[in-house]
Amino acid sequence: MAETVGNGAATATSTTTFEVSVLRCRKTGRVLLLEAGKDFVDTLFSFLLLPIGIIIHMLKNAGGRVKALDLGISSLHKSVEKLDRSFLHVDKASLTQIRPAVVDTCVSTGLLQCLEAGETKPRPATFELPGVYYRTNCVCYGSQNKLSSTRGTRCTHGCGTYNQEMRLLSGDRESLEKGILDKLVHDLDLEKATCSSDRGFVRENVTYMVTDNLEVMPSTTVRCIQVLNKLKVATLADLESTDVSIGIIEILQLLQAALSSSTCLDDIFTKK
Incomplete structure (x- = not known):
């Protein structure tokens, strides 16, 4: 109860x-x-x-x-x-x-x-990345090295938007998804090992x-x-x-x- x-x-x-x-x-x-x-x-x-x-x-x-x-x-x-x-x-x-x-x-x-x-926290079974990302042409610091999964997102300094489409190749996408999933599982296992409930x-x-x-x-x-x-x-x-x-x-x-x-x-x- x-x-x-x-x-x-x-x-x-x-x-x-x-x-x-x-x-x-x-x-x-x-x-x-x-x-x-x-x-x-x-x-x-x-x-x-x-x-x-x-x-x-x-x-x-x-x-x-x-x-x-x-x-x-x-x-x-x-x-x-x-x-x-x-x-x-x-x-x-x-x-x-x-x-x-x-x-x-x-x-x-x-x-x-x-x-x-x-x-x-449950162990993640799958991890799926968006197939399309967007980049910006603005010249403010750091924005050129970042991507957004949403078209029209404004950069952190407000001087540009992320609207130039970029697509991940199928092989690259699968490789990234596997790497991120492995890292999430590893971090969860490490937390359990080093910080017993x-x-x-x-x-x-x-x-x-x-x-x-x-x-x-x-x-x-x-x-x-x-x-x-x-x-x-x-x-x-x-x-x-x-x-x-x-x-x-x-x-x-x-x-x-x-x-x-x-x-x-x-x-x-x-x-x-």
Whole structure:
């Protein structure tokens, strides 16, 4: 059984959760820190890989259950969505929904899987080049060494168009297609070999401590005491620990809080 959030922004099975221990102050209910394993920390660190366009896209399409960013960058995102395609040289999705290749391959189980419904990149079966290309006579730097597959495309400096037809010979075309396909397959195999999807970012079999402002460190007695002293916790009797299951909505809420708050854990896990 799957849960879908928004318009394809995130999909996760109902069992995709992270188990963490949240530490609160008994008197105020304020969240001080939490302890978690590798999977949760990997997910937090994966926030650093996300382009701002996909972050805004995911938060906006979370079915109203996550507060969308209301910042200047959000207006830029909205402007691209509203702008007529005739004014753009690129597909809108390249600015608003771009996905970095590293997210698909350098992740551990659950890492961004619940954020982007990431799938393993398929091995390309075929690769077909256009039979006709166009070149330009303009003299600006670099344009003479480039070809376009679309007649009438303007050069990067706007001083000419690609309209002189060139056709690939059958043998040359087949050779180029094979070379490009072999390179794509080789790159995919290399990614799998050098960046195992089971490895992630941090070491396994370690308990990590995450503070309210999302500072991450190994959870040791000394570090825990240092953090609690910094938070002016008088005695251990002032503390209350609760086991919490974190799902897709909480992860998206943390992502939103990470961009707009310095009290991220308290914003999400404080008792209402």
